Amino acid sequence: MGKLHHYIRLVRLDRPIGIYLLLWPALWALWIAAKGMPDFRILFVFVAGVVLMRSAGCAINDYADRHIDPHVARTKTRPLATGDISPREAVGVFAVLTLIAFLLELQLNTLTIILSLVAVLLAMTYPFMKRFHHLPQVHLGAAFSWAIPMAFTAVTGEMPPVSAWLLFVAAVLWTTAYDTMYAMCDRDDDLKIGVKSSAILFARHDRLIIGILQLLTLLLLGIVGVLNGLDNWYWLGLLVAASFALYQQWLIRDREPLPSLQAFLNNHWLGMSVFAGLALDYAF
Numbered sequence: 001m002g003k004l005h006h007y008i009r010l011v012r013l014d015r016p017i018g019i020y021l022l023l024w025p026a027l028w029a030l031w032i033a034a035k036g037m038p039d040f041r042i043l044f045v046f047v048a049g050v051v052l053m054r055s056a057g058c059a060i061n062d063y064a065d066r067h068i069d070p071h072v073a074r075t076k077t078r079p080l081a082t083g084d085i086s087p088r089e090a091v092g093v094f095a096v097l098t099l100i101a102f103l104l105e106l107q108l109n110t111l112t113i114i115l116s117l118v119a120v121l122l123a124m125t126y127p128f129m130k131r132f133h134h135l136p137q138v139h140l141g142a143a144f145s146w147a148i149p150m151a152f153t154a155v156t157g158e159m160p161p162v163s164a165w166l167l168f169v170a171a172v173l174w175t176t177a178y179d180t181m182y183a184m185c186d187r188d189d190d191l192k193i194g195v196k197s198s199a200i201l202f203a204r205h206d207r208l209i210i211g212i213l214q215l216l217t218l219l220l221l222g223i224v225g226v227l228n229g230l231d232n233w234y235w236l237g238l239l240v241a242a243s244f245a246l247y248q249q250w251l252i253r254d255r256e257p258l259p260s261l262q263a264f265l266n267n268h269w270l271g272m273s274v275f276a277g278l279a280l281d282y283a284f
Contacts, residue, residue: 237277
């Protein structure tokens with residue numbers, strides 16, 4: 001049981017926030033592509049795939065950061081950092097979870113299966129980006145948002161329309177904004193050990209740039225709504241989402257680690273608000 005507990009911590013099943021943040025854009029796309037509730041089989045594959053790929057991503061992330069995490073206050077108790085899980089075990093967990101996710105994807109059409117290979121590539125490469133450039137958050141955004149074009153191809157069997165790619169860009173911008181809030185928690189430690197992040201790149205302009213990213217996200221979501229003929233419930237959902245974005249700006253006003261973490265976590269409710277507006281609009 002002790003080892004199982006370490007594996008649970010490795011894939012962050014005890015901290016499901018990453019599952020939620022990966023799930024909401026996938027659900028947005030599924031509902032828009034299907035113009036309402038999608039086929040249950042497709043929905044199941046995507047929800048299960050989100051859980052599996054987020055878990056796999058955590059395992060490969062901790063493998064990539066095994067020499068960094070012991071020097072960062074927030075991550076020094078992770079199982080690889082403490083030696084409770086070996087690097088080989090972490091890679092094994094990543095491989096097994098990715099394989100299971102890919103077997104699930106085989107239930108979908110060929111075009112979606114091809115796109116899923118891009119998702120695996122993004123998940124594998126993201127953890128290493130902080131060594132090469134200051135925008136690993138954008139890379140994470142692409143990884144977290146790639147379910148959007150996959151959802152459209154799964155439902156329609158065709159290449160995604162323009163509105164799908166606008167939704168993809170909106171999700172990338174949103175992810176970049178909230179992961180910058182997350183990076184603000186580690187900025188001091190990252191500067192000491194030479195790790196790059198958008199929080200370091202944006203420096204004293206971090207709140208302003210996060211605000212611009214949030215505004216662009218909401219603007220693009222609005223355009224997606226217009227292109228897909230969405231009505232009052234959707235706009236109400238966006239209004240609630242905008243209120244959460246304002247609340248997050250208040251939380252990060254002093255750039256303190258704990259409130260910045262709270263702002264990051266609050267994005268679960270922002271994503272849920274957009275989905276609730278979508279689901280209600282198509283339902284009524």
